[in-house]
Amino acid sequence: MFAIGEASRQSGVGIETIRYYEREGIVPKPERASNNRRMYSTHDIGRLCFLKKCRDLGFPLADAKTLLGLSEGDSEDCQSVKDLAEHHVLNVREKIRKLRRLEAALTELTANCDSGNVSCPMLSQLRAV
Amino acid sequence: MFAIGEASRQSGVGIETIRYYEREGIVPKPERASNNRRMYSTHDIGRLCFLKKCRDLGFPLADAKTLLGLSEGDSEDCQSVKDLAEHHVLNVREKIRKLRRLEAALTELTANCDSGNVSCPMLSQLRAV
DNA sequence: ATAACTCCTGTAGCAGACTACAGGATCAAG
DNA sequence: CTTGATCCTGTAGTCTGCTACAGGAGTTAT
Known part of the structure; x- marks a missing residue:
């Protein structure tokens, strides 16, 4: 598990942006450590990478969210x-x-x-x- | 000469947007009728069309303004x-x-x-x- | 132990480009 | 003459997608 700074470095998504994505419900709320700090799994970081790529491809954030949802649905539509x-x-x-x-x-x-x-x-x- | 609503219809630029362009100095202030209403010439409407097309092409408004200036040869150099x-x-x-x-x-x-x-x-x- | 770093929440600001009122005035049609 | 459309000024809000604090607390390195 990684702190938000490490998740940011690994995904290329800024710290403030990660928290913004969380606020906006683009990504689920991550686990918290006992000291209340956000802890990200590699799967969580994968989500951030996915979003980064979508954004780099010019998809609007809403579309990126949809694509992320699709990518995690039971049957990938x-x-x-x-x-x-x-x-x-x-x-x-x-x-x-x-x-x-x-x-x-x-x-x-x-x-x-x-x-x-x-x-x-x-x-x-x-x-x- | 046309009222702002007609200029809007002909150019495809919204009324509020036309007034906004005027405020921002993107287009020159149009003539006014005796009742203080803005009156647009076909040339004025041409400018709005030009801006519309530039904006549709994804140019920032500032660039659109510059292009408009170029298209009218307003430089002495x-x-x-x-x-x-x-x-x-x-x-x-x-x-x-x-x-x-x-x-x-x-x-x-x-x-x-x-x-x-x-x-x-x-x-x-x-x-x- | 001290400094430097990272993280927290919450709020606010920004840039670009509109868009929407509020509160009037004026115009065109019936 | 009335109704409804259109116009006026001025200010304020919206949207997208971040980005920047403020003020505080826990973490890490020396």
Whole structure:
């Protein structure tokens, strides 16, 4: 069993954040030592690692919580997990698509700037209703 | 010229948000009618559309403001305009790179997910050290 | 034993970007 | 003329996801 500082180091989740996750019910309340300090099992730390990875992947905390719940359900509901992930990946793809359009617009702007042209047709497009 | 509600409908930016943008100096103060109501030109509405698109692309509001400035060529120094625009292009490309890595990671995670699985490979992966 | 560290609870603050009133005034339609 | 929609200013609250104290207590190293 590990103290919160060690759990933090092992999982990469900050101490304050761990306590915040506990307050928010994202992770269950850990055991307490006789001196009232939180004690984390390797399983508890595994949960924190799981959450860290989900967050790093850009999942909102609520989704991370759901995924964690799914990962610990009696029957791992693979379809729900997949749905959540695929919904997330669709969002990511949409963002990429839009960013590429903006990249083109910005590239066009710099090109026009080179040639001394002030008005940019693609930015006009961005302004359009 | 259009009232704020119409500007909101045309641009997709909420009324309160438009006023917020004005307070924050993101957009210039619009003309006022004799009854003190804000009146927006199509150009003003174009600005709101531009901001909306930037925000939809995930740009922070401050960046959106800068981009809006660029799109209107409000700098007297063409070189610094170009530098700013190119800097933004680099930011956009970096964002795209990160999102594509994320997309790849998510796709790989879901690749082996099928509703028949007893244990979910994606969850196993997320649990792994 | 003293200092330095870690932990506790509880509360508050922050950043970004809105969003929601309250309490009026004004406008458009019937 | 009344009703209801829209607008005004100003202030305050919301949401996400932390992050930072304050003030106290137990732990560890020298």
